[in-house]
Amino acid sequence: MVLHNQKRILRSATVDDLEGKPFAAGPIFTMVIRYLQKHLLEALNLSHKGTLETDITYIITVPDIWGLAAKQFMREAAIEAGINCNRLKLALEPEAAAVYCGALGHTLVGQKFMVVDLGGGTADISVHERKGNGSLKNIHTPCGGTWGGIYVDANFTQFMAEIFGTRALTAMQADEMYDYFDMMRDFEVKKRNSQTDITFRIPVVLKENDEEHFHQSLSDRLSSLMFGEKVFVRGKDKLGIHPSIMQSFSTDQISAIVNHISSVLKEERMKDVGLIILVGGFAESPYVQQRIQKELQAVRLIVPEEPGLAVLKGAVMFGHKPNIISSRVMDYTYGVEIFDYDFEKKYSMEKKIFMNGEWLVKDVFRVFVRVNEDVPFDNKVTHAFFPTENPDYVVIFRTENNVHN
Ligand SMILES: Nc1ncnc2c1ncn2[C@@H]1O[C@H](COP(=O)(O)OP(=O)(O)OP(=O)(O)O)[C@@H](O)[C@H]1O
Ligand SMILES: [Mg+2]
Incomplete structure (x- = not known):
């Protein structure tokens, strides 16, 4: 939760202990990952003798509502724990959950369904469509809130x-x-x-x-x-x-969850979503299941076996078959800043600059991908630019707006 909503990577981020004393978050994340890795290797050594550490690809699941900075923070913590960055992948938890549910044999083909992942800290909601080839398409930017167990x-x-x-x-x-x-x-x-x-x-x-x-x-x-x-x-x-x-200890959380699900379902593009898959540890609670069932009667509800392990198992499946997620909906518009030609003569003189013998428009945001755009797995977008000076880095801009220029 300390990483949720972080706009920039805060290497100095802290978490509070029981008495409210702050402690640097990075070393705690690293310690946890190092412990889990050691535990895994010991268990593997008993059950699958001969497994080499280098045979392992590590998938770390992160909530999709985390910002990029938080995801980067997690990646750095794992590398710091000694995990080889070439064998490390982050998986988005709602996608992992959807992969697991798809693999359970529920006939989801051609269907639009919502995955509601009720965890310890957060409730994450995402909407997917399962295509004929078995792959999943994410059709709503993930959302949710801090309503966990x-x-x-x-x-x-x-x-x-x-x-x-x-x-x-x-x-x-x-x-x-x-x-x-x-x-x-x-x-x-x-x-x-x-x-x-x-x-x-x-x-x-x-x-x-x-x-x-x-x-x-x-x-x-x-x-x-x-x-x-x-x-x-x-x-x-x-x-x-x-x-x-x-x-009564969980009433308010469940009400917030139900309200949020209802408001997402009311969106125009969600009108043919008729199925909710409920996963996550908090979804193990019969009271949680009953209330969601009762208060959202217009949609069918599936709670898979061991809902608390859905994300974990889905992440393993994703690790074996990363292209199971066939496309994603962008949550931001991304681009770079360039000097451009004014071919369409639409810019005023104040926006222009005379450079290397020609008039160029300055501060143009050249978009690579736009918010809400469907981006297929492994998709590449290429634009060629000549650097005006010798840059040793390129600044990438992003915005939640669908920029028109
Ligand atoms: N049968 C149950 N009834 C109520 N709560 C439960 C039950 N089983 C597990 N939980 C709660 O579920 C939570 C853990 O769920 P889960 O493992 O999905 O969380 P997480 O993935 O670690 O958290 P997050 O997704 O927020 O990062 C804990 O708060 C736990 O107390
Ligand atoms: Mg979770």
Whole structure:
């Protein structure tokens, strides 16, 4: 999430730790990738003896709503972790998800379908068409928002803070890190069953702190809060929570997701999209599935097997067959700045400059590809220019506008 919306590569980008202290993001990304690579090589060494590291192509998946700078940041982190840049590819997560769903044998041929990938941090939405040759065409620039599963955890933390006090919770995060992680891991497992009452063990530090601080027993305190019978003490050290409270932790995220999907489906060019494929870890939740099904009845919903692994498996398939994505819709217009001839006599004198014996128009944006243009896999656009001086780099411009010149 720290990389989302980055306009420039911020090598100094930071992430906050639990106590809100900033730490450089680059080394953390590198550390994670290095760890995963080591873990992979050890596992391969057991299962596929003789596999050489040089046999491996690495695919790192990134959300498509990330800007170019964030994608570059990820690539640099991987190279820093020791991954050979010739064997490294980034795959766009919604495309990987679509590849996986296509491979599951759902008859998607000729169909336009939406992939909704509900992850930890973000919900990513993209729309594709599967062509007769099995390849996929991306027909809508990916969009989405910050409505992932981690906000459910954040709402739970907020709820615990309401019961036990913000100070006690912050103190636990700072001083009793293991207890805090235990509590969150317990929640991670238990939130997966949001249909029945759920019981949590209350960390001792919280319970002691609570009684000391509020001068009343926990059950007395609970009855003074607004939860009614829905939150109760069980046994000596357990908290019982009614499913409706559990569901309330994800309600707002799901509403935002449903609203966003509806607004995309209302667009004119989306009118023959009749199928939604739901993937990502957050999509494993039966409550999430039910609500999306109920609130978007006009479209058919498919939740593939193991939706949480869809992106991973799709990325592996993409690694083997990169041209499975046959074309992409550009999210920007790209071009370079040139001096041009005024063949059509449309420029005023102020725009012109006399150079090497002729009049040229300055500051012309020569477009290579335009926003919303369909660009086939491996497509090349060639323009030839003569440098006016000896440049050691070329500036490339991009804009979200469809430039006319
Ligand atoms: N059964 C479940 N019920 C509710 N949430 C779940 C369930 N299973 C997994 N999750 C949540 O799904 C999230 C992880 O999903 P996923 O692995 O798709 O995320 P990610 O790809 O790492 O994140 P992002 O796509 O945002 O970068 C976590 O927040 C996890 O708690
Ligand atoms: Mg994801």
